[in-house]
Amino acid sequence: MSTRYLESLFNPESIAVIGASERSDNLGGMVLRNLLGGGFPSRMVVVNQNDYDNVHGVPCVAKVSQLDFTPDLAIVCTPPDTVPKMIRKLGESGVRTAIVMTGGMSRTHSKTGQPLMYSVRDAARETGIRVLGPNTIGLMVPARHLNATYAHMGAIPGRVAFIGQSGTIASSVLDWAFARGVGFSYFLTLGDGMDIDHDDLIDYLAQDSQTRAILLHIESIPNPRRFMSAVRVASRTKPVIAVKSGRVPESEWIPHELSAGVTHSDPIYDAMLQRGGVLRVDGLGQMFDALETLTRMRPLRRESLAIIANGVGPGVLAVDRLSHLGGELAELSDTTIKELGELLPPYWTRKNPIDLNYDASPELYGKAVKILAKDPNIANVLVMYAPTLVQDSLQIADAVVQASKGTRLNIFTCWLGQSTVMDSREEFYRAGLPSFFNPEKAVTAFMQHVKHQRVQRLLKETPESFTDHFADRANTRSLVAKALRDGRKHLSSREARQVIRDYGVNAIETVYCDDVEEVLEMFAVERRPIDLTIVHEQVCYPFLDLTPTQRRYKGTIKNLNSEQAIIDGCRFLIEEYREHFPNSGFLGFGMQHSYQHVGGIEFSVGITRDELFGPLVVCGAAGAQINITTDRQIALPPLNMVLARELLRRTYMYKLLKEHSLRPQEDIRAVSETLVKLSQIVIDIPEIRGLEISPLLFNEQGAVAVSIAVDLDDKPSRPIIQAYPRELEEWIVLPKSGRRVILRPVLAQDEPAHRTFHEYQSPESIRYRFFQYRKHFSREDVAQMVQIDYDREMVFIANAKKENSKHEETLGTVRIWTDADNLRSEFAVMVDDRMKGEGLGVALMQKMIEYCRGRGTMEMVGNVLPENRPMLQLAEHLGFEIKFNPMEEVMDLRLVLNEPEKDWQKERLKKREH
Numbered sequence: 001m002s003t004r005y006l007e008s009l010f011n012p013e014s015i016a017v018i019g020a021s022e023r024s025d026n027l028g029g030m031v032l033r034n035l036l037g038g039g040f041p042s043r044m045v046v047v048n049q050n051d052y053d054n055v056h057g058v059p060c061v062a063k064v065s066q067l068d069f070t071p072d073l074a075i076v077c078t079p080p081d082t083v084p085k086m087i088r089k090l091g092e093s094g095v096r097t098a099i100v101m102t103g104g105m106s107r108t109h110s111k112t113g114q115p116l117m118y119s120v121r122d123a124a125r126e127t128g129i130r131v132l133g134p135n136t137i138g139l140m141v142p143a144r145h146l147n148a149t150y151a152h153m154g155a156i157p158g159r160v161a162f163i164g165q166s167g168t169i170a171s172s173v174l175d176w177a178f179a180r181g182v183g184f185s186y187f188l189t190l191g192d193g194m195d196i197d198h199d200d201l202i203d204y205l206a207q208d209s210q211t212r213a214i215l216l217h218i219e220s221i222p223n224p225r226r227f228m229s230a231v232r233v234a235s236r237t238k239p240v241i242a243v244k245s246g247r248v249p250e251s252e253w254i255p256h257e258l259s260a261g262v263t264h265s266d267p268i269y270d271a272m273l274q275r276g277g278v279l280r281v282d283g284l285g286q287m288f289d290a291l292e293t294l295t296r297m298r299p300l301r302r303e304s305l306a307i308i309a310n311g312v313g314p315g316v317l318a319v320d321r322l323s324h325l326g327g328e329l330a331e332l333s334d335t336t337i338k339e340l341g342e343l344l345p346p347y348w349t350r351k352n353p354i355d356l357n358y359d360a361s362p363e364l365y366g367k368a369v370k371i372l373a374k375d376p377n378i379a380n381v382l383v384m385y386a387p388t389l390v391q392d393s394l395q396i397a398d399a400v401v402q403a404s405k406g407t408r409l410n411i412f413t414c415w416l417g418q419s420t421v422m423d424s425r426e427e428f429y430r431a432g433l434p435s436f437f438n439p440e441k442a443v444t445a446f447m448q449h450v451k452h453q454r455v456q457r458l459l460k461e462t463p464e465s466f467t468d469h470f471a472d473r474a475n476t477r478s479l480v481a482k483a484l485r486d487g488r489k490h491l492s493s494r495e496a497r498q499v500i501r502d503y504g505v506n507a508i509e510t511v512y513c514d515d516v517e518e519v520l521e522m523f524a525v526e527r528r529p530i531d532l533t534i535v536h537e538q539v540c541y542p543f544l545d546l547t548p549t550q551r552r553y554k555g556t557i558k559n560l561n562s563e564q565a566i567i568d569g570c571r572f573l574i575e576e577y578r579e580h581f582p583n584s585g586f587l588g589f590g591m592q593h594s595y596q597h598v599g600g601i602e603f604s605v606g607i608t609r610d611e612l613f614g615p616l617v618v619c620g621a622a623g624a625q626i627n628i629t630t631d632r633q634i635a636l637p638p639l640n641m642v643l644a645r646e647l648l649r650r651t652y653m654y655k656l657l658k659e660h661s662l663r664p665q666e667d668i669r670a671v672s673e674t675l676v677k678l679s680q681i682v683i684d685i686p687e688i689r690g691l692e693i694s695p696l697l698f699n700e701q702g703a704v705a706v707s708i709a710v711d712l713d714d715k716p717s718r719p720i721i722q723a724y725p726r727e728l729e730e731w732i733v734l735p736k737s738g739r740r741v742i743l744r745p746v747l748a749q750d751e752p753a754h755r756t757f758h759e760y761q762s763p764e765s766i767r768y769r770f771f772q773y774r775k776h777f778s779r780e781d782v783a784q785m786v787q788i789d790y791d792r793e794m795v796f797i798a799n800a801k802k803e804n805s806k807h808e809e810t811l812g813t814v815r816i817w818t819d820a821d822n823l824r825s826e827f828a829v830m831v832d833d834r835m836k837g838e839g840l841g842v843a844l845m846q847k848m849i850e851y852c853r854g855r856g857t858m859e860m861v862g863n864v865l866p867e868n869r870p871m872l873q874l875a876e877h878l879g880f881e882i883k884f885n886p887m888e889e890v891m892d893l894r895l896v897l898n899e900p901e902k903d904w905q906k907e908r909l910k911k912r913e914h
Helices: 006-010 027-038 080-092 116-127 167-180 199-208 222-233 266-275 284-296 311-323 334-341 362-373 393-404 422-431 438-461 473-486 493-502 516-526 563-580 639-651 652-660 663-683 746-760 765-771 779-786 839-856 868-878 903-913
Strands: 014-020 043-047 059-063 073-076 097-100 130-132 140-141 148-151 157-164 184-189 213-218 240-244 279-281 305-310 379-387 410-415 509-511 529-538 556-561 586-593 603-610 614-621 633-635 688-699 702-705 706-714 730-733 740-745 793-801 808-818 824-830 859-864 881-885 888-897
Touching: 006 130, 006 140, 006 199, 014 027, 027 043, 027 148, 059 808, 073 080, 073 706, 080 116, 116 130, 157 167, 157 199, 167 184, 167 213, 167 284, 184 199, 199 213, 199 222, 199 311, 213 284, 222 266, 240 266, 240 284, 240 586, 266 279, 266 438, 266 633, 279 284, 279 438, 284 438, 305 311, 305 362, 311 379, 311 438, 334 362, 334 888, 362 379, 362 393, 379 393, 393 410, 393 422, 410 422, 410 438, 438 639, 438 779, 473 493, 473 663, 473 706, 493 663, 493 688, 493 706, 509 516, 516 563, 516 586, 529 563, 556 563, 563 586, 603 663, 614 639, 614 652, 614 663, 633 639, 639 663, 652 663, 663 688, 663 702, 746 779, 746 793, 746 808, 793 839, 808 839, 824 839, 839 859, 839 868, 859 868, 868 881, 868 888
Parallel strands: 014 043, 014 073, 043 059, 073 097, 097 130, 157 184, 157 213, 213 240, 240 279, 305 379, 379 410, 824 859
Antiparallel strands: 140 148, 140 184, 509 586, 529 556, 529 586, 603 614, 603 688, 614 633, 688 702, 688 706, 730 740, 740 793, 793 808, 808 824, 859 888, 881 888
């Protein structure tokens, strides 16, 4: 990912349109007319081999080499076979960015046989030019009068950015947005996305102060790791709303090769967008409705909704939709009921939704809103009105607007109808209150706000500590390594059980027998009822895709309590195995004491691998009584307890567990812990391609695995979200006090200690760190400090055990923010006032410098107040250049870590210095 030269794309000082003519159907001519019509204020030139004097009044030359200046942006509209050579020429001549609008390059091939779009990519990489496209509609930046598209209309200026993949969809979005009065800061499509991709643009927009929200239309994500890293940063500061098309295999433009145990790719995208803090909506209409609530409503203090209407019917429709979407009605307080009762007829329902009656006046609407504003149970109110003969809709709208001022309520409205209520909707728009055409759309948009806040909580939530350190990882790694050396692609049942035991997952004791005689010998020892499973090679492959006939296969017989029953059972299992898996080698029998579990509640949990998205954690139902694939839910590792619980909550089996378990909270925790452990297994041992526990049952000790299978691959696969980098942990001893301190990356669960650390420092230390005095740090403030994406930023903390306590305390922290090109890291460091003179600041800074140098960062920079002498002395000791910045009245610190290897790196660093 890189924002290199994107400023030249979004804010060019000069443009060259390659291939434009005055023919009405000429693509370059269309773009040029839009540039002129949009009022682009800076220099333009046309390049056309016919060597016109001008095209639509814009000067024209025949070749790029004849240009007397180097344009910031080139727009290429020439035939497909000419584009790669043109991109190479432009890059070699110093042009920084190009938009390739030419289509058909995925279907036109070069002499080597590859599609021409890849030749464009190669030319761009070799010459350093950035390319949007090919096959893009182009780019609009309305505030800068830039319309470099062939779209049928322009966009109005605004603070919403749109990134699409389809030109036809983008054209309809423009129309739709104009009708709703939605303006754009940036509007573009990626096309084939050979160079500039989602992640590059999201990185740029995340830093753009003119963009308040980002809208995405996604068909595919070629690089999920880069996308996740970018979107997790952006969604922390502004809403990101996405429509993902191609939800079913029949509509996928680029077919997705499915992983074992996954029936279609859409749930994977769903899990990824949710984990990235992105609000996913079901269509373009919902996208703009969600935008309305997210940008015009406050954050939700509660998720419940109060409804006011001038009739029963609209309220019933709203409640139906709210219930369907899993929302909840707010409960009116006794005081609210009493005060409303003084205004309403005696026969009113005394509950939410509130029917104000057909002839409700503006005064009644206003008083009802003010009464609800005083109710501590009420945070969100949908106000509805259906046109009547007796009242004026605009006057009622004005009353609602006036009553809403100064309240803490989130108010949104629904004025039903069309022709007689448009002026009322305009009134709400001017007042900043979201308004919708019907109850269903209003409630759906509200629930999108609720959903967005939920995914934001998952992004920022401080998870509870999970302290099982999985002590036997080395044994598991060696076991897997030996199996791979032996040429095996799966572990035996015995080895699979050993793997999960090493990670703290309980498993039912299983005895493996080579034949029937050995089973009988083992049964004779205790003569207790047994369950018997036949073990063969294909059983060892988790999430095996079975044929319809194989799905009827019965591989286990339960509760065998006599020798004859065992003999008959073994015979039956062998017949079943030979019929359904004739080519799978027989490995013996697995024998377990019959197990009694709660209410038949059986989970299937495990790990599978997607070729694009990497390892996935799956959870759902086990057993023939439920359609297993329908219930199977997906999450991306790494998981913590909060994320594991959320994964579990999405399954049908979660409802059964809550309703039928004798110990629902304990069992929910047990399944969640198992999911976290599976997540850790695939992080520690990326050669595990698949792992399935089916069923996972429950006893008094918690969750217990019955059948386990593990599949291997000698090509490791890493999660697309970087896991906690345990290898960066380091123990040091402070020279003055002799105290042992661990320097390590921050974890989300460090939030309480981190907050305590900041709140106990002196006011002066706080001012040195944050450049202002701060008395309080909210939970959200500190959660953002500790919830980091290790791909993008790094925080090392110094922790030590408190005296006479098992708990740790934070003694110091150093943080860096690195730009998307990995050119520059900006640091901030802070050490506990009690630790001054212990050398802890030096240790933290040296560790961070070593880390940044190792990942190839060019330089580290920071700002320090001139009176912060200890930090300036530390910087001088570490070799930083120190200069006074008179504009900001701070000391600028700079330390060169690595020398630039590429010209564009040198150019950007030099530009930043000035």
